[in-house]
Amino acid sequence: MQHAIGAALQPAQRDVIRHSHERSATFGLSETMRPDYAVLSGAELAVKLDESRVLFAHALPVMETLYAQIANTHSMIALTDAGGLILHSLGDDDFLARAEKVALRAGALWNEEHQGTNAIGTTIAERSAVTVHGDQHYLRANHFLTCSSVPILDPLGNLSGVLDVTGDRRGYHQHTMALVKMSAQMIENRLIASAFGDGLRLRFHSRPEFIGTLMEGIAVFDLDGRLLCANRSAQFQLDLELGHLRSQTLDALFGERADVLIARAGDAPCRLELHSGVVVFASVDFQARAVSNVVASTNAVAVRERATSSLAELCTGDAQIDDIVARVRKVIGKNIPILIGGETGAGKEMLARAIHGDSPRRSGPFVAVNCASLPETLIESELFGYTQGAFTGAAKRGAIGKIMQANGGTLFLDEIGDMPLAMQSRLLRVLQERVVEPLGAARAVPVDFTLICASNRKLRERVGEGEFREDLYYRINGLSVTLPPLAARTDLRAVVDRILRHERFAGRIVSVDEDVLALFARHPWPGNFRQLSNVLRTASAMLDDHDTHIRIEHLPHDFLDELGERDQPKDVPAFVSGARLADIEAGAVAAALEANGGNVSATARALGISRTTLYRKLRV
Known part of the structure; x- marks a missing residue:
């Protein structure tokens, strides 16, 4: 490493900077290179601001307060999204002019991949507060800066963005980080208040005079007493x-x-004893839309749905799924790899994402790789990455591989049974040694991630056929679970309701007729969830503007044909088949095509069908 890490740093801080420099080199960056000054256009930035509108709304007043405390210190404040894109900045005019020269402004991307070691990007990589001063920056162009950044977590503990104060290195103040931390905590508390307007809220501290200050712990519970959220101070006081x-x-x-x-809500702080035996004083706030048991119960469900566990959302009444979830919960956070089996479209990635969402690594990245969809010639560079000039046609700066992208989070290898044998050997080394060596790199880089694999193939048979390494099979098979096909599940109605609620096809929540559910129950669903989602998406597209109820006449023609060939129910109205259905379908296709300005690809996506199928329907 060519940079000298300041001797004044504490060992832990020195390691953070050193590891960041190692990552910067792996990204193919050179300390003397010109930084990436690309900035989003106004329209593109507006889209990103809309995606982070909740964060922006609660951060802006805090940023203005923070600026009042650091004004005239030749510095600026920046707010970024979870990817390091600056959403908004404000600061002293003289420093802003210098910051503009290194694209330190709204619309610029400051992750480590683009800018090397810097407080924003390194905070994202480390998921912790970071100060980067002067020549601790990897790129020489940024050596005139001193930066202090703190991650902003949403109420569920996921990374929402970063708050940063950057200034001229000559004006460095040790108290800056403390101010940024306090401001980030204020934003997080505002996010909690916004997300949980209803429910039981405790504001507590061992010293009653600290209630109402940033030192107070905030814990939110549903009406059944289950914890929904806790701020950082609460986590510290509860030691969990x-x-x-x-x-x-x-x-x-x-x-x-x-x-x-609840009966004490609004009263003076009461005395409570924590599970650790520590006595605290707590102010109780209770909000509910009504006091009746029925309405309060409904409200409790609504509150839970905003912060329930990801795995809990999968439990919709099927005993097989309940058993899988119960088994998975026992190994989460214990460094045990999980292998998910099941048919294509049975929900393997959905389960993997839910496992990540309930794991201690939920604030880290979830990186999914479909091993069957990557050409054999590219899978090595996609997984392990490469350095500048590693091979002909390589990107100028090299590329970070999927495995390194998953560092600190979860790596999901879908269809791992289709991974070439040569790549299986390299993956086995990564799993055994927890290091990855990009193509063309002179050294390996440590990685730390949770591994989840999935396959629709029987991997034991692949091992017997010599197509899958036995040692790799036993390395990835810590806990093995197999998802049932959709046709074998007993919770079809709940599954349909969940898809319609989460996807909001046609821009609104719709429901299905009982006759439609009866047809669904008779169908074998060879495409599982993917097929069901496409059927619901197409049927929703055929609804009139103000209609929210899917009936048999809205179902795709080929779906009904398939059902008729297999097990046509007797009570399907006669008008569903023949010319009448063809007319309905043709009208829906024409309307979708017009709504998408004649764009065939966009129309096919809206209807949930391929372009080939759309062209066939247009010719009929």
């Missing part, structure tokens, strides 16, 4: 991370029932 807290109850943490505390 959010991932562990979310499995706790009010009674277990504070030794009191929800109904008892």
Whole structure:
């Protein structure tokens, strides 16, 4: 490493900078290179601002308050999204002019891949507060800066963005990081208040005079006493991370029932004893839309749905899924790889994402790789990455591989049974040694991730056929679960409702007729969830503007043909088949084509069919 890491740094800080420099080199960056000054256009930035509108709305007043504290210090404040894109900045005019020269402004990307070691990008990579001063920056062009960044977490503990203060290195102040941390905590508390307007909220501290200050712990519970969210101060006082807290109850943490505390809402702070034996004082706030049991119960469900566990959302009444979820929960966070089997479209990636969402690594990246879709000539560079000039046609700066992208999070290798044998050997080394060596690199880079694999093939048979390494099979097969096909599930109605609620086809929530559910129950669903989602998407596209109810006449023609060839129900109305259905379908296709300005690709996506199928329907 060519840069000297300052001797004044603490060992942990020195390691953070050193590891960041190593990543910067792996990305193919050179310390003398000209930084990437590309900035999004106004329209593109507007889209990104809309995606982060909740964060922006709650961060802006805090940023203005923070600026009032650091004004005239030749510095600026920046807010970024979770990817390091600057959404907004404000600061002293003289420094802003210098910052513009290195694209330190709204619309610029400041992750490590583009800018090397810098406080914003390194905070994202480390998921912790970071100060980068002067020549600790990897690129020499940024050596005049001193930067202090803090991650902003959403109420569920996921990375939402970064708050940063950057200034001239000559004006460095040690207290800057403390101000940024306090401001980030204010933003996080505002996000919690916004996300959980209803429910039981405890604001607590061992010293009652700290209630109402940034030192107070904030914990939110549903009406059944289950914890929904806790801010950083609460996590510190309870001595548990959010991932562990979310499995706790009010009674277990504070030794009191929800109904008892609800009765104390609005009163003076009450005395409670934590599970650790520490006595705290707590102010109780309770918000509900109504006091009746029926409405309060409905409200509790609504509150839980905003912050329920990802795995819990998969439990919709099927005993097979409930058993899989129960088994998976026992190994989460214990460094045990999970192997998911099941037919194509049975929901393997959905389960993998839910596992990640409930794991201690939920704030880290979830990187999915379909091993069957990557050409054999590209899979090595895609997985392991490469350095500048590693091979003919390589990107100028090299590329970070999927495995390194998953560092600190979860790597999901779908259809791993189709991975070439040569790549299986390299993957086995990564899993054994926890290092990855990009193509053309002089050294290996440490990586740390949770591994989830999936395959629709029987891997034991592949091992017997010599197509899959036996040692790799036993390395990835820590816990093995097999998802049932959709036709074998007993919760079809709940599955349909969940898809319609989450996808919002046609821009609105729709429902299905009982006759449609009866048809669905008779269908073999060879395409599983993918087929069901496409059927619902197409049927929703055929609804009139103000219609929210899918009926048999809205179902795709080929779906009904397939059902008729297999097990046509007797009660399907006669008008569903023949010319009448063809007319309905033709009208829906024409309307979708017009709505998409004649764009065939966009129309096919809207209808959930391929372009080939769309062309065939247009010729009929």
